[in-house]
Amino acid sequence: MSLAAMSLAGGMLLATSVPALAVSATDTEVRASVYAPESGAVSERSQTLEVSAEATLQPIDIGEWDVEAAPPPIESSVAGVGDVSLLESPRIVWPVDPSRTSDGFGPRVAPCGGCSTEHDGVDFNPGAGAPIVSIADGVVITATEAGGGFGAYVEVQHNINGVLITSLYAHMQYGSIQVSAGQRVSAGDPLGAVGSTGQSTGPHLHLEMYGADGVRFDGMAWLQANVTG
Structure with a gap:
């Protein structure tokens, strides 16, 4: 019994201390490598694109394209701000609803004492408090409530097709001006509201x-020819 016990203990010692590779080195049976591909595995082919030998590339005629430089900006000088670059405005809009007007541009009978007989602007009558918007992209050069005969008024300079144009919006309501000198605006941005400040006989927008x-x-006439939306 002691001999059997010693043999068992020796076998256990051999199994735990000798690497398995050494034990199996005498195995003469041919076995597959654990690194070999699995039997029956599918080998995927890489994708390819076959182009017919008759296919031809169509050259692009570069003569069909014209390269134009962006139009240069116009420099505008704003008091207290300095020089400001004005890019061309892509859009021109009405400052108010144009369906109701009173005095047009040119000679007229003065409507009040001190009012001009040579009207330098156009008078629109959309109603008191109606919003007034900028006719185009530009920069505000004047925004004041101390405008004398103009009352509360705003001036905006624009680059229209490479030409410097200024629009002036007069007789606005006191407290309604929403912009300040040097501020950039876009076509349709609010400037103020229709009022009757300065030399005025009633609520209207005087546009010069x-x-x-x-x-x-x-x-x-200019707006009728140039408004884009």
Whole structure:
């Protein structure tokens, strides 16, 4: 019994202290490598694209394309702010609903003492408090409630097709001006509200427009020809 016990103990010692590879090294049976592909495994082929030899590439005629440089900006000088670059405005809109007007541009009978007989603007009558918006992209050069005969008014300079144009919005309600000098605005941005401040006989928007030479022109005719939306 002691001999059997010693043999068992020796066998256990051999099994726990000798590497399994050494024990199986005498195994003469041929076995598959654990690194060999599994029997019956499918080998995936990489994808390929076959192009017919008759296919031809169509060249692009570069003569069909024109490259144009962006139009240069116009420099505008704003008091207290300095020079400001004005890019061309892509859109022009009405400042108010244009369906109701009173005095047009040019000679007229003065409607009040101190009112001009040569009207430098166009008078729109959309009603007291109606919102007034910028006719185009630009920069505000004046925004004041101390405008004398204009009362509360705003001036905006624009780059319209490479030409410097200024629009002036007069007789706004006190406290309604929403912009300040040097501020950039876009077409349709609110400037203030229709009022009757300054030399005025009733609520209306007096719109004046002029170029770099300061000469006023007919804003109604200009807007009718240039409004885009």
